[in-house]
Amino acid sequence: MLAIFLKTVPFFALIALGYAAGRTRFFTSEATAYLTKFVFYFALSAMLFNFAANLTLAEILDWRFVTAYLWGCAIVYLLATAVGFLRGLPVTESAVEAQCAVIGNVGFLGIPMFVLLLGPESAGPMLMILATDLIVFSSLIVILITGSKEGRIGLRTLRTVALGLVKNPMIVSIVLGIAWSSTGRDLWQPINEFLTILGAAATPGALFAIGASLAGKTAERVSVAGWLTFCKLVLHPAAVALAALVLFPIDDPFAATVMISAAALPVAGNVYMLAQHYGVAPQRVSAAILVSTTVSIVTVSLVIGLLTG
Template identity: 70%
Template structure:
């Protein structure tokens, strides 16, 4: 446990450094926004493209593993929505709470941290988790919110979902990388070095940007945010673990990767969606802040637990 904690500590220290820079206004919100944009569109995209270009589809997609992660995530999503409905919330607000409960910061935190902690063999399952989060659950949120507000499903909703996926650089990077891999053409040496150099900026840049963005978030509605953080940090990895070990048995290593990914704190892009749709952004902000702070300990506990037999 201590060994894992010490390995994860530098990652969270970078988040803390970013938080300090944002809190002291050394890094303004505008500066943070531009750093986030650089990481999202350039550094992380280069990393994902390079990873995907060196993997085959079979190394990323495993039907049993996908089913296990989908089941565990959907179960967590459903519990959060049920609790929200019991509190009398509308469908769209319940959906954004469910998004907090079930979608982790796989892109900015999971890809760089878990790839280093668990090895390059973990990249395929991490990309699978990221793809499911972006394609299935982000699309589900758009469908639930838009359908609820319009009172019906329409082709416009599906068009919005499709455009959102096509414009997401992480999805585009993964698809293009797999296309290169499938073509069998090697990446030229200088291009590979360029992608590696640019991709190396993703880890420190993403972690610093997470911290700096947290500095502008407030911990309002702490009780609800605490519940959502509990769902994300405890229930989500537990349900994914149950799916991996009991219902859709996968290898111990595959289970370790996806359960570790499920233990990550609430994704920052949930706040962007909450702001865009005007759905409880303060509540989402608090959930991101609380879950990220608590994950310094909880992520280490989960990773130590799932990697113990390996």
């Protein structure tokens, strides 16, 4: 367990470095926004394309895997939604809290960390989880918020969802990578080296950007943030583990390990972007991200340590 924790320390140290740079204003919020944009549109996209281009669709798409992951997510999503309703929250706020409970920082934290921590073979399961999160849950929250505000789910809502998916560079990178892989041809060496160099910037850039963005967040409504952190770091991996190991047993134990470990990741930053964009409880999401990321320094290591022995 200690060995796993020590391996995760450099990743969280990079987050801490970014946080310090943000808190001291050495790295302004504007600089953080541009760094995040660089990582999101260029470095991380190059990394995802490279991974997908070296995998076949059969290696990425496993319906039993997706079913187990969705079942685990759905249970926690419904629980968080029900608790929101019991507290008298409207549909929009309950949907945002449910999103916090099941959407982890797979793109910026999970993939860079797990590829180095668990090995390159973790890329396939991680790409599947990332695609599921983006396609299913990012679409769901937009539908729930816009449908609740407008009183109905119309063509404009569905068009917004479709455009969001088409314009998401992570989805585009994965699709293009799989498309290239299907040709059976290797990438031209200069292009492969270009993508490798650019993709190498994703890990330090993403982790630093996470820390710098956390510097602008506050831990208001700590009780709610604590509940959402408990959902994300404890209930989510537990539900996914139940699904992957008992209800829908995954044939590949390593893939199950990656799935459960991914479920233990802290709340993703894109939940805050959606909450801020629609004006639905952004401070609450901000607090959940800050608290869950801090606590995950211990819990992620604990989950991976338990799973890998």
